Amino acid sequence: MAGKGRGVRDVTDPLLDLVRRHSEPVVAQTLRSTVAAVLAYVVALLLSSEPAPLTAPLTALLVVQVTLYTTLTTGVRRVNSVVVGVVIAIGFSSLVGLTWWSLGLIILASLVIGRFVRAGEFVPEVAISAMLVLGVTTTRVAATAWDRVLETLIGAVVGLLFNVLFVPPVWVQPASESIEHLAGRMRDLLLRLGDQVLGQVPVAEAAARLHEARQLDHDVVQVDAALRQAEDSLRMNPRVKEGLLSRVVLRTGLDTLEISAVVLRTACRTLTDLAKARTGEPLFRGDIAGALRELFGHMARAVESFAVLITTQVSASAEEAEDRLVQELAASRASREVVAHLLLDGVREHPRQWQLHGALLAEIDRILDELDVAKRSERLVEELNRQSREQREKYPWVAKLRARLGAAPEHRLDALRLPPE
Structure with a gap:
C-alpha cells in the first residue's frame, strides 16, 4: 500500500506543482494554447466540410504566443505561408501528379518562394502545406486546398482574437x-x-x-x-x-x-x-x-x-x-x-x-x-x-495622429507605472 501511495504521489505531485506555478510564463502559455486550440477546433467543425479539421487547432496552437505582439506577427506569417503553399500545390497539381521528382520539385519551389514572401520561421510550412494538398487525388485538390486555407484562417483568427480578448500577462x-x-x-x-x-x-x-x-x-x-x-x-x-x-x-x-x-x-x-x-x-x-x-x-x-x-x-x-x-x-x-x-x-x-x-x-x-x-x-x-x-x-502616421489628438509623449521619466503581475 505504501508503494502504491508513493506511485500516486509521483503522478500527482507534478500536476500540483503545475497548478502552484500558474503565474509562470510556461504554465500560462500551456493553458492558454490548450483553450485556444479547442475553441479553434469547435469553430472549424461548424464552418469546414472536413470531418476532422485538425489544421485549425494546430494553427491556433502555433499562433497563440506568450505575448500579444508575437501572436499578431506569428499569425500573419503563418497564414501567409499556408496560402502560398496551397497556391503552389494547385499550380503543380494541374501540370503533374505526385511522383518522386515532382515532390522534390515542389519542396524546392516552396522553400525558395517562402523566402521571397517573407514567411520567416514558417518557410517550412509553405512546403508542408503544398505537400499535404498535392498528396490528395486530383479531383480533390481544389476542395482540400481551400479547406486547408479555411482551417488555417479559422485557427489564426481564433488565436488572434483569444489573445486580443484575453490579453496575455505582462512578463x-x-x-x-x-x-x-x-x-x-x-x-x-x-x-x-x-x-x-x-x-x-x-x-x-x-x-x-x-x-x-x-x-x-x-x-x-x-x-x-x-x-x-x-x-x-x-x-x-x-x-x-x-x-x-x-x-x-x-x-x-x-x-x-x-x-x-x-x-x-x-x-x-x-x-x-x-x-x-x-x-x-x-x-x-x-x-x-x-x-x-x-x-x-x-x-x-x-x-x-x-x-x-x-x-x-x-x-x-x-x-x-x-x-x-x-x-x-x-x-x-x-x-x-x-x-x-x-x-x-x-x-x-x-x-x-x-x-x-x-x-x-x-x-x-x-x-x-x-x-x-x-x-x-x-x-x-x-x-x-x-x-x-x-x-x-x-511610423510617421502614428506621430501625426498623436499630435492631432494632443497626446503626451509616451516616455516620461516620472511616469513609470507597470501593471501588477
Whole structure:
C-alpha cells in the first residue's frame, strides 16, 4: 500500500506543482494554447466540410504566443505561408501528379518562394502545406486546398482574437527576478573577493573566483532571453501605458550589469595573476587588505541597490533604492581613495607587480562609473530619444495622429507605472 501511495504521489505531485506555478510564463502559455486550440477546433467543425479539421487547432496552437505582439506577427506569417503553399500545390497539381521528382520539385519551389514572401520561421510550412494538398487525388485538390486555407484562417483568427480578448500577462516580473538574480550573483562574488584578499590566497581559490566570474556570462544570456520576452509583452499591450519607458529602463539596466560583469571578470583575472606571483605570502598588506574588503562590500551593496532601482515598480521604492545606491557609491569612492593611497605607499616600498595594482584600481573605477546614477539618467534619455526618433521615422502616421489628438509623449521619466503581475 505504501508503494502504491508513493506511485500516486509521483503522478500527482507534478500536476500540483503545475497548478502552484500558474503565474509562470510556461504554465500560462500551456493553458492558454490548450483553450485556444479547442475553441479553434469547435469553430472549424461548424464552418469546414472536413470531418476532422485538425489544421485549425494546430494553427491556433502555433499562433497563440506568450505575448500579444508575437501572436499578431506569428499569425500573419503563418497564414501567409499556408496560402502560398496551397497556391503552389494547385499550380503543380494541374501540370503533374505526385511522383518522386515532382515532390522534390515542389519542396524546392516552396522553400525558395517562402523566402521571397517573407514567411520567416514558417518557410517550412509553405512546403508542408503544398505537400499535404498535392498528396490528395486530383479531383480533390481544389476542395482540400481551400479547406486547408479555411482551417488555417479559422485557427489564426481564433488565436488572434483569444489573445486580443484575453490579453496575455505582462512578463516584467520574471525578467525583473532574473535581473535581480544576476545582480545577486555579482554581489556574492564581490563579497567573496573581499574575504579573499585577507591573508594568503592559494592560486586554486583565486582561479575558482575567476571561473565564477566567467559563469556570469551564462547568466547574462538567460536574463537577456527573459528580458526579450518582457519587452515583447509590453509592445501593443493595452494594459501598459508607458511601454517604451519600461522597456528602456530594463534594457539599459541589463546593459549596465553586463558591462560591470565583464569588468568584474577582468578584476578577478588581475587578482588571480597577483596570486600566481605571490605564492606563499599575502596578496596585500594587512591595512590594504582591510580597506579593499570594505571597498568590495560597498560595491556589492551598490550593485544590489542598482538592481532594485531598475526593477522596482513603485516610485517610493525607486527613490529609496536610488538613495541607497548614491550612498553606497559615495562610500565606495571614498574607500577607493583610501585603497589608492595605501597601494601607492606600498608600491613605493615594494614595487613588485605595481601594474596589477593599477589595473585593479582601474577596473574598480569602471564598475563605479557604470553604476553612477547621473550616467544612468543620461543613458536613459539618450535611448528614449533614439527609439522615439526611430519610431517616428518608421511610423510617421502614428506621430501625426498623436499630435492631432494632443497626446503626451509616451516616455516620461516620472511616469513609470507597470501593471501588477
